[in-house]
Amino acid sequence: MKRLFNIEWNKMFYNTGTRIFIILYFVMIILMGITLPSIKPNMSGQVVDFIKFGALEFPVIWHNIAWLVGFGKFFLAIIVINNISNEYSFGTFKQNTIDGLSKTEFFGTKLLMNLILTLFSTFLVAAIVLSLGATFNDKFDVLNGIQFLGGYFIEIFAYVVFAMFLTFLLKKSTFAILSLIVLNIGESILKAVEYFVRFGKNEPINLEKTTFYTNFLPLNSNSKIVDYPPISITKLMTTGKLFDTSNVQWEYLAINVFYIILFLALSLFIIKKRDL
Template identity: 40%
Template sequence: MLRLLKIEWNKIYNYKTARIFIILYFVLLASMGYLVTIIKPRFDSINIDLARLGAYIFPYVWQNISYFADFGSIFLAIIIIANITNEYSYRTIKQNLIDGLTKKELLLSKLLVSLIFVVLSTVLVFLACLGLGLYYTKNPVSIFTGAEFVLGYFFKLSVFFSVCTFLAVWIRKSGFAFMLIILWRLGESIILALETYYSSSSSYCVSNLLPANATTNLLPFPRIHPQNFLTGQTVFSLGDFRAEYCIVAIAYIAIFIFLSYRLLKKRDL
C-alpha cells in the first residue's frame, strides 16, 4: 500500500499543474469557513449577507456548506482523469506493467489517490461546517443534527470519482473523458426532468437511481424560503437525507471499479 502511494506521489506531486491545482483546491477548501463569510453576492443593489440569513447556523450549515463545497470536486476530477489518461498518452502504463506492477495494483494505486482526496475533502468540509456552526449559532444544542449531509458529500465525491476513473480508463483521452462527464451530468438531469414531467406526481421516478441523481438525493440543493425573510423567520430549512441512497451509491462505486478493472484486464496495451 505504501509502495503504491509512493509511486503515485512521485507521479502527481512532481507534475507542476497537478500540484498547483491540488494545493489551490485544498487551501480553498480549508479556508472555506472563512471565505464564505466575506462573499456577499449583490442582487439589485442589495448585498445579501448569507450569514445574516442564517445559512451558517446549525443545522442548516451542514447541508449548505457541503453542497457548496461539492462544486470544487471538478478540480479533483480533472486531476484524477489526467492522472490516468497521462499514463496512456505517455505509454507509461505499459512500462509500469512490464516493470512488474500488476493491473490490479495499477487500478488500486489510482483509487487510493481518489480515496485520499475524498477523505481529506470530507474532513475539511466537516471542520468548516463545525467551525462556522459554532461561530454563528447562538445557543447550539444538537450540533450534529444534519451532519449526515457531510456523509452525503463523501458518497457524492466517491461516486463521481469512480465514474471519472472508469471514463478515463475507457476513453484514454482526457478531453473526450471530460466531454463525456459533462454529457453524463446533463443527460441525467434531462432524463429526470422528462420523467418527472411525464409521470404522475405520486409515482417514483426511476431515474433517481442513476448515479448522479442518486447522489443528489444524498446531498440535495438547500431548501430556501425567501418569503420567510420578510417575516423574520429562518430562510433555510433542512432537506431530506435519503439514507437508502447510500446503498445505491456503494453499488455504483463497486460497479464502476469492477468495470474499470475488467477493461484494464481485457485490453491489450
C-alpha cells in the same frame, strides 16, 4: 499499501499539471470557507445577509456547506482524469507492469489516491463547518446534522470513481471530460423528457415529493445525495431563519454505493482485459 501509496504519490507529485490542479482545488475550498461569511448579495435593491438568516447555524450549516463545496467535484474529477490519462500518454502503466506491478496493484494505486483525495476534501469541509460553526453559533451542537458530512464523502467518492471508469474506458483525458459533461447534460434531458411524458403540462400536486426514475441514473443520483438546501418562508416569518432542517437522501446514497461497486468492478475488468 505503503508501497502503492509511494508509487502513486511520486507520479502525482512530480507531474506539474496534476500538482497545480490539486493545490488549486484545495485552495478554492479554503477560500470559499474564508470568504463565505462576507458574501451578501444584492437582490432587488435589498442586501441579503445569509448569516442573519441562519445559514451558518447548526444543524443546517452541515447541509449548506456540503452542498456548496460539492460543486467543486467536477474540478476534482479533472484531477483524477488527468492523472490516469497520463499513465497511457507517458507509457508509465506499461512500464510499471514490466517492472513487476500487477494490473490489480496498479488499479489499487489509483483507488487509494482517489480515496485519499476524497478523505482530504471531506476533512476540509468538516474544518470549514467547525470553524464557521464555532464563530456564528451560541450553541456548538456539532453532531446535529453531521450526516451530511458522510453524504458528501459518498457523493465525491462516487463521482471520482465514475470519472476514473470513464478514463480507463476512453484513455484520453479530453474524451473522458467531454463524456462526463455530455452524460450530465444527457441525464438532465432525460429527466425533462420523463417529466413531460408523465405529467405533460399538468404539474404534480407535490413536485418535491414526486419520484423521478431518471434521478437514479449515476450523475443525477449523485447530485441528489446532498440536495439543494430547503428554505421555508413560514419559518422566516416566525423565527427570522430562512433555512429548514433536512436529511441526507438515503435512497440516493444507497444507489451511489451500488454505483461505486459497479464502476470499480468495471474499471478493474477493463484494466485486466485490455492489452498494454
